Amino acid sequence: MATDKELSDFLENVERRAFKQAVYAVRKDESALDIVQDAMIKLAEKYGDKPAAELPMLFQRILQTTILDYFRREKVRNTWVTLFSGMGSSKDGEDDFDILESFAEEGSEAAESSADKVERQQMLELIDNEVQKLPARQREAFLMRYWQDMDVAETAEAMGCSEGSVKTHCSRATHALAASLKALGIKL
Numbered sequence: 001m002a003t004d005k006e007l008s009d010f011l012e013n014v015e016r017r018a019f020k021q022a023v024y025a026v027r028k029d030e031s032a033l034d035i036v037q038d039a040m041i042k043l044a045e046k047y048g049d050k051p052a053a054e055l056p057m058l059f060q061r062i063l064q065t066t067i068l069d070y071f072r073r074e075k076v077r078n079t080w081v082t083l084f085s086g087m088g089s090s091k092d093g094e095d096d097f098d099i100l101e102s103f104a105e106e107g108s109e110a111a112e113s114s115a116d117k118v119e120r121q122q123m124l125e126l127i128d129n130e131v132q133k134l135p136a137r138q139r140e141a142f143l144m145r146y147w148q149d150m151d152v153a154e155t156a157e158a159m160g161c162s163e164g165s166v167k168t169h170c171s172r173a174t175h176a177l178a179a180s181l182k183a184l185g186i187k188l
Contacts, residue, residue, distance in 0.1 A: 002049070002050060002051060002055060004048075006052040006055075007043075007044060007048055007052075014056070015040070018040075018059070019032055020143075021144075022036050024128075024131060024139055024143060026067065026071075035063070035067055036063070039063040042066070056150070057154055060154075064159070123186070126181070127177075127186075130180045130181060131143075133180070134177070138170075138172050139173065140159060141159060142169070142173035142177075144158060152167060
């Protein structure tokens with residue numbers, strides 16, 4: 001059984017990577033934060049008594065399920081918004097505001113940093129954009145294998161597929177990323 005300290009340390013160590021993984025999936029910072037928070041709460045409430053060695057696999061599975069739940073809710077929400085969109089003022093103004101607000105935050109951070117940090121940030125944004133363009137399963141496998149540093153068996157268990165599928169998804173993802181980054185003039 002994991003102690004409270006082990007659980008707390010695990011959640012602290014996984015938080016940033018889980019957020020990045022959720023952002024890649026949903027492409028909204030606020031939603032990604034909610035997803036990660038929900039996944040952490042579910043892990044602590046339902047699986048806090050499991051051994052510390054099992055926490056990474058359980059958390060990945062919970063995180064992926066929470067992301068899928070988000071998309072299911074969005075589908076239902078979008079159906080209702082579409083049905084009622086002609087009945088009142090459009091919701092587009094709010095969406096535009098959120099997007100501009102997030103761009104303003106990113107711009108202010110870049111303006112305050114040194115030239116090297118700006119260049120590095122721009123490079124990371126290019127890579128992030130290319131990772132976001134990957135198909136969902138390829139992106140999921142790629143992030144688990146190379147961002148979360150999980151092995152093939154762990155990734156297969158978390159994704160609910162075979163190890164061969166994980167290898168195929170990762171191979172396709174790395175080849176697609178290499179080609180798109182090369183087309184952008186980034187040498188690997």
